[in-house]
Amino acid sequence: MAEVLDEGPFFHGTIAxxxxxxFLMAGRRSNYRPEVVMNHIYFTALVNGAGLAAEIAALIEGDTVPRVYLVEPTGAYENDPNVTDKKFPGNPTRSYRSSAPLRIVGxxxxxxxxxxxxLQMWRERLIALPSDERGEIIN
Known part of the structure; x- marks a missing residue:
């Protein structure tokens, strides 16, 4: 039996x-690096984290509405390797990813x-970074 990483509830921030x-599914372009097609769908157990992801996606995409959805994983999921153990031990952001779809429940x-x-601070940070320096995505 697989280890339960987190009981949730889970959230996903997006402009969709x-x-x-x-269903949210893998195989779409990254909100942060549009040249990358994502092999996973990402989510978090922290509503503020999902909100930040939605706000940043809206900044990058322009004239869109940031949204936060309550989601339910339909398959196995793992700690998000893009943040887990990168700056802090463990997974304090409670961020996860799955190759299985996430069902929108609210x-x-x-x-x-x-x-x-x-928002202005994030806008300035993103503008200052060339797209190829916005950080590696472990896909």
């Missing part, structure tokens, strides 16, 4: 406009949004 019952509308100042 989805409905309850829809939309979170009251997640903490970034302030205009924080």
């Amino acid at each position: 406009d989805l409905r309850v019952g829809d 939309e979170i509308t009251d997640w903490p949004r970034l302030t205009p100042e924080a």
Whole structure:
């Protein structure tokens, strides 16, 4: 039997406009590095982490609405190697990935949004980095 990494609930931040019952699947382009097609779908047990991912995706994509969805994994998942043990031991961001789809079970509308100042800081950080230096993605 596989080890249960986290009981959830789980969240996914995106700019996609989805409905309850829809599925998020691997095989789409990265929100952060559009030249990379993702082999996994990423999610977190922290609503703020999903919110940050949605806000950054909206900054990169432009004129889109950041959204946070409550999701349910449909298959096995693992710690996200892009953050696990990178800066802190373990998985304090409670970030995971799966090659199996995630089912949308609801939309979170009251997640903490970034302030205009924080959004501007992220915008400046992203503009300052050439796309090939936005960080390696372990795919």
